[in-house]
Amino acid sequence: xxxxxxxxxxxxxxxxxxxxxKIAVVVDIFRATSxxxxxxxxxxxxxxxxxxxxxxxxxGTQGMLTAGERGGIKIKGFDLGNSPFDYMGKVSGKExxxxxxxxxxxxxxxxxxxxxxxxSFLNITATLNYLIDQNLPVVIHCAGWxxxxxxxxxxYAGALTYQLMGHDFLTENDAAKMALDFYLQNKNSxxxxxxxxxxxxxxxxxxxxxxLNFCLQVDKYPHLxxxxxxxxxxxI
Amino acid sequence: xxxxxxxxxxxxxxxxxxxxxKIAVVVDIFRATSxxxxxxxxxxxxxxxxxxxxxxxxxGTQGMLTAGERGGIKIKGFDLGNSPFDYMGKVSGKExxxxxxxxxxxxxxxxxxxxxxxxSFLNITATLNYLIDQNLPVVIHCAGWxxxxxxxxxxYAGALTYQLMGHDFLTENDAAKMALDFYLQNKNSxxxxxxxxxxxxxxxxxxxxxxLNFCLQVDKYPHLxxxxxxxxxxxI
Numbered sequence: 001x002x003x004x005x006x007x008x009x010x011x012x013x014x015x016x017x018x019x020x021x022k023i024a025v026v027v028d029i030f031r032a033t034s035x036x037x038x039x040x041x042x043x044x045x046x047x048x049x050x051x052x053x054x055x056x057x058x059x060g061t062q063g064m065l066t067a068g069e070r071g072g073i074k075i076k077g078f079d080l081g082n083s084p085f086d087y088m089g090k091v092s093g094k095e096x097x098x099x100x101x102x103x104x105x106x107x108x109x110x111x112x113x114x115x116x117x118x119x120s121f122l123n124i125t126a127t128l129n130y131l132i133d134q135n136l137p138v139v140i141h142c143a144g145w146x147x148x149x150x151x152x153x154x155x156y157a158g159a160l161t162y163q164l165m166g167h168d169f170l171t172e173n174d175a176a177k178m179a180l181d182f183y184l185q186n187k188n189s190x191x192x193x194x195x196x197x198x199x200x201x202x203x204x205x206x207x208x209x210x211x212l213n214f215c216l217q218v219d220k221y222p223h224l225x226x227x228x229x230x231x232x233x234x235x236i
Numbered sequence: 237x238x239x240x241x242x243x244x245x246x247x248x249x250x251x252x253x254x255x256x257x258k259i260a261v262v263v264d265i266f267r268a269t270s271x272x273x274x275x276x277x278x279x280x281x282x283x284x285x286x287x288x289x290x291x292x293x294x295x296g297t298q299g300m301l302t303a304g305e306r307g308g309i310k311i312k313g314f315d316l317g318n319s320p321f322d323y324m325g326k327v328s329g330k331e332x333x334x335x336x337x338x339x340x341x342x343x344x345x346x347x348x349x350x351x352x353x354x355x356s357f358l359n360i361t362a363t364l365n366y367l368i369d370q371n372l373p374v375v376i377h378c379a380g381w382x383x384x385x386x387x388x389x390x391x392y393a394g395a396l397t398y399q400l401m402g403h404d405f406l407t408e409n410d411a412a413k414m415a416l417d418f419y420l421q422n423k424n425s426x427x428x429x430x431x432x433x434x435x436x437x438x439x440x441x442x443x444x445x446x447x448l449n450f451c452l453q454v455d456k457y458p459h460l461x462x463x464x465x466x467x468x469x470x471x472i
Contacts, residue, residue, distance in 0.1 A: 009385060012249060016384050148252050149245060149385075151410045174387045174434050178418050181429075185421040193417075198410050 004137040004172035005164055007157045007179045010144035011106045023136045024110035025127060025160065027119035028143035029152040030199050031082050032103025033226075034120045034215040035067070036233055038084040041221050044091040046232040049104040059097035065090075068099040072203055075099070083211045095232075106143035107228060113139065118226035118233060121156060121215065125222045128163045130236075138164065140176075151197035152216075155190060158183025191216050240373045240408035241400055243393045243415045246380035247342045259372045260346035261363060261396065263355035264379035265388040266435050267318050268339025269462075270356045270451040271303070272469055274320040277457050280327040282468040285340040295333035301326075304335040308439055311335070319447045331468075342379035343464060349375065354462035354469060357392060357451065361458045364399045366472070373408075374400065376415075387433035388452075391426060394419025427452050 006022075008014050027033050036047055048064065050056050053075055060066040060079070067080035067087075074081030080090065082100055098104060110116045114136060119127055131138055140160055142153035158179035161171060171177045186193040191213070194200060200212055227236045242258075244250050263269050272283055284300065286292050289311055296302040296315070303316035303323075310317030316326070318336055334340060346352045350372060355363055367374055376396055378389035394415035397407060407413045422429040427449070430436060436448055463472045 009245065010249070013246070013384065016382070145410070146252070148249065148409065149411050149414065151413060154410075154414055173384065174381070174390075175385050177387060177432060178385065178390055178414075181421040182414050182417050185417040196413060 002168050002170040003135065005161050005169050005176050006139045006172045007161065007176040008139060008141045009149035009154060009175050010142060010147050011102070011109045012147040014109045014141060017139050019110065019113040019139060021114050021136065022139050023115045023117055023131060023134055024113035024139045024141050025117045025119040026103070026106045026110050026141045026143065027153050027156045028100070028103030028106060029121065029156055029194070029215050030203060031084065031211055031215055032098070032100040032143065033118050034122055035082060035084050035087060036098070036118050036226050037120045037122045037221060037224065039087045039091050039096060040224055040226050040235045042087050042089070042091050043093065044087070044096055045093055046095050046234050048095065048097045048232050049107045050097055050099050051104060051108060053099055056097045056099040064095045064097045067096050070101060072206055083208060084214050085211065102143035102145060106141050110141050116228035119156060119160065121218050123219070123221045123224050124156070124160060124163070125219050126225050128160065130225050131164060132167050138169065145199045150199055152194040152199065154179050155183055155186060155194055159187070238404050238406040239371065241397050241405050241412050242375045242408045243397065243412040244375060244377045245385035245390060245411050246378060246383050247345045248383040250345045250377060253375050255346065255349040255375060257350050257372065258375050259351045259353055259367060259370055260349035260375045260377050261353045261355040262339070262342045262346050262377045262379065263389050263392045264336070264339030264342060265357065265392055265430070265451050266439060267320065267447055267451055268334070268336040268379065269354050270358055271318060271320050271323060272334070272354050272462050273356045273358045273457060273460065275323045275327050275332060276460055276462050276471045278323050278325070278327050279329060280323070280332055281329055282331050282470050284331065284333045284468050285343045286333055286335050287340060287344060289335055292333045292335040300331045300333045303332050306337060308442055319444060320450050321447065338379035338381060342377050346377050352464035355392060355396065357454050359455070359457045359460050360392070360396060360399070361455050362461050364396065366461050367400065368403050374405065381435045386435050388430040388435065390415050391419055391422060391430055395423070
């Protein structure tokens with residue numbers, strides 16, 4: 001029997017989805033989950049997503065690196081911001097506590113799922129292959145921006161839905177069907193469309209167009225997945 | 237200066253939009269707002285949208301007709317259900333109290349707007365022309381299905397956005413940009429796509445495919461708009 005794909009466009013709507021027995025793929029393209037996948041490639045030991053700045057700083061006093069942003073800007077006193085480049089060459093063998101505006105909330109709200117997987121364009125084919133192997137229904141949980149749906153996460157949801165449909169998965173809810181068509185309308189100009197998003201516009205003002213281009217690379221890391229195990233994200 | 241178009245995909249997300257000084261276009265294609273436009277064409281005197289069955293029945297004891305559904309089915313003891321055909325030949329000169337699962341909630345949650353207009357495919361060009369005349373920013377408020385985004389209301393949002401953009405309006409949020417592209421991907425097969433929605437699937441089970449086809453007719457009534465004035469919807 002075909003497995004189902006649900007898309008949730010923002011954490012504000014996640015309570016409409018039953019997560020038990022399913023795999024949640026959490027995605028925050030700009031930039032939290034793209035950072036997490038980069039950190040795992042850089043051989044970080046583990047990533048601890050936490051809701052508050054205070055919880056992050058508390059883990060920092062226990063020897064972890066602290067990373068994150070509020071409103072797109074690095075948090076004062078933190079070791080790392082929310083740029084994938086911040087992680088390069090700095091995290092091998094270390095533990096990192098992370099707090100971001102949207103991504104960590106989406107992870108927190110996914111915890112009832114059988115498994116929570118970290119999604120990004122950087123490793124989308126690795127995630128596809130993992131989901132096919134696991135043979136469970138999928139909920140793609142878009143982090144959005146301050147609880148509103150956004151373009152870049154929805155494009156990812158549509159792209160992953162499109163690929164899963166080539167492997168005996170079927171769209172289960174209207175949001176999945178809409179994300180699929182939104183992706184199909186833009187699949188030959190993903191970068192252009194994603195850069196039209198409100199969030200990209202905000203981030204460009206901080207001069208971090210380099211980050212945006214990095215996060216939209218498809219399959220830069222095609223062999224690695226990240227999974228939440230208890231309270232930490234590790235490579236699988 | 238160009239006027240803005242925001243799209244809100246479900247009433248659950250309406251608190252992310254500032255409505256003051258804007259026109260809210262509330263849409264519940266299957267079937268509440270399609271019924272309301274039909275009722276206005278049928279010369280209903282006024283429509284009173286109310287949240288509860290009890291409030292509806294109370295207005296019924298004051299001489300109004302009662303209309304509405306829960307879960308797609310006509311409410312027991314009500315005069316009319318939620319089919320546009322229920323209204324034909326029955327409402328001229330009368331007042332109707334209406335309560336539906338999604339549509340009346342979306343109207344209720346739009347009341348901070350400068351104006352609340354009733355949207356449907358049946359009169360989309362009339363609404364377009366009205367919005368151009370009014371020269372105010374627009375928020376298209378999709379009723380969705382039990383607080384989830386749905387295909388048919390989002391298609392309408394995309395279609396109206398597309399038409400407004402030909403008249404110096406610009407998309408303001410990511411949901412508007414996504415609704416536009418979702419519409420563009422499907423504009424040559426609107427009916428086919430709308431009938432793929434979860435909601436259409438549910439309604440087909442009740443044997444009301446006739447209603448679905450009716451609600452998807454574009455510009456059957458190209459010269460009429462409905463507006464909320466105080467607590468009642470009237471023809472303008």
